[in-house]
Amino acid sequence: MAETIFSQLLLLPNPPFKPIYYTLVIIDLCKALPGAFPSVVVGAVHALFDRISNMDMECRTRLILWFSHHLSNFQFIWPWQEWSYVKDLPKWAPQRVFVQEVLEREVRLSYFEKIKQSIEDAAELEELLPPKAGPNFKFHSDESNESTDGLKLSKELIGLIRGKKSTYDIILWVEEQIIPKNGTEFALDVVSQTLLDMGSKSFTHLVTILERYNKIISKLCPNEEMQLLLMNGVSAYWKNSTQMTAIAIDRMMGYRLISNLAIVKWVFSPANVEQFHVSDRPWEILRNAVSKTYNRISDLRKEIQSLKKGLQVAKEASAKNRKELEEAKSVLEIVEGQPAPAERPGRIRRLESHVKNAEDEERTLEESLEAKGVLLARAHEESKDRTCLSYSLRALLTCSLNVCRLSLLMGKFLICAVEIKM
Structure with a gap:
């Protein structure tokens, strides 16, 4: 059972379900089978930890996020002294980085003093705690x-x-x-x-x-x-x-104070690129930027399609209302020897009101569609700059990192570019 759960959680490029699903399944199994399943999880974690140097970077991050979240549901209890030796490994060593990132994520889920207390049996690891x-x-x-x-x-x-x-x-x-x-x-x-x-x-x-x-x-x-x-x-x-x-940085991108390409260039600048070896920080910022770009383009395309459909319906309704008004005005009768509209004045006013409302709605939809089109055009202009993405790829290859995660991120960028041109 544990093998199946972890094999799906670490499946590339994406797990069948969201990672939080597997987190909840493991937590529930640990609580439902307290005498058996927790020891199985411990064994699985140790086995994965021993092989982490051969694990893809994307899988390492998923394991870090799952493990820190899992421990937060069990009072952050773990035999850290068994891993205290990682302090003496190089800063870029995968096992040291794993422990360091798990502790950093735990601090996010709790507070510094609590996590420091949880590793008091392995005081050597205090060096790997993030700054207060x-x-x-x-x-x-x-x-x-x-x-x-x-x-x-x-x-x-x-x-x-x-x-x-x-x-x-x-x-x-x-x-x-x-x-x-x-x-x-x-x-x-x-x-x-x-x-x-x-x-x-x-x-x-x-x-x-x-x-x-x-x-x-x-x-x-x-x-x-x-x-x-x-x-x-x-x-x-x-x-x-x-x-x-x-x-x-993510919020500033949301308010369009920073462009996605500026974030990519900043992440892969000489001052930051070496952090890919020793921290998940650049990956997190890059992942946020790529995901927000992908979601923004997808949302724009959906909104434009929806507006086009709405505009078509509004045009049809406007034409129908105008036709009814013209027909009502064209029906005449002879009153005192003079032609006059046969329809009641109240109905004429009501039809005129319907025409006006339909025309206003049509105009509003056209303005919204134009505004969304401008945003999509801006995204198209940003997508023309391939220099930054090429530099990103070269930077990672130069650092001799596993490029699977980069492939996932670049895949989203390329999907965005294709969708913009469609």
Whole structure:
């Protein structure tokens, strides 16, 4: 039974069901058969751990996600001392990376102190714990930088935001007070760091800040070069939290502050590409970008098809209503020797109202279809740049990594490109 479950969970390119399904099945079996199945799971995990160096990167990630989630349902209890030797392995060793990533995922599902306590029998592994999560604000107030321009401008920006100034007023302030003296890059640094700090309390705070003030960042990031600098700033601010780095970049892509190609270039930049050996961080960011691109294109195509059908129905309804109105007006009768409409005035007004409503609906659908077409055209323009994707593939091959996961990601990009041209 366990062999069947794990063989499906680790099946490439995709398991028959979503991974969470297998997680729940294993949890339920462990609870239903407490005297037998948990020991089977332990044996399976040890067998997979011994062979992890021969396992595809995609399968490793699935195993990490499943294992950390599984342990979170059993008080994070595991004989970690049996794996304490991985601390002495090279940082890129698959077994060391596996333990490191499982601990990082556990911290996401719980909190740092809890996970640190769970490995107290294997104190050597504390070195593999992620840094204690927390922001790294560049313009924090202390004696050493109390008089710097960045700190002063950051405080002014906070004052403007707390004073409920409009986005337009803040953009005007940035253009008049920061850019002329310090340049656009410095302005982006101050604005992005300050907004990230104001949204650092929770995911909800971050989304609220980006939703209200994304136009300020958009104004400062009109091209790919500035978007790369923005991601550098996000990574520096959340250097102690892989999760928040991925979330912030994903949300910024959602608000179109960062393009998908900019994310790919940033992930495979010289400063980040070597992390593919020692962390799942770049894979997570890349996976989010590719999935969002694929879903965005798929959704656009579905919406356009739906709008086309709706527009056709609206046109038919509008034509039908106009025909009924014309027929009603064409029926005449002789009143006092003069021709006059035979239909009651109330019905004529009702038919005219129907015609107007149908024409308004038709016009609204045409405008929506045009807007969706513009978005699809923009995606088509982005898909023309193959240089970035070619560079991504070369970078992974240069690093001698298993390219199966890259093939899965690239497959989605190619599907997007094909769908756009259809």
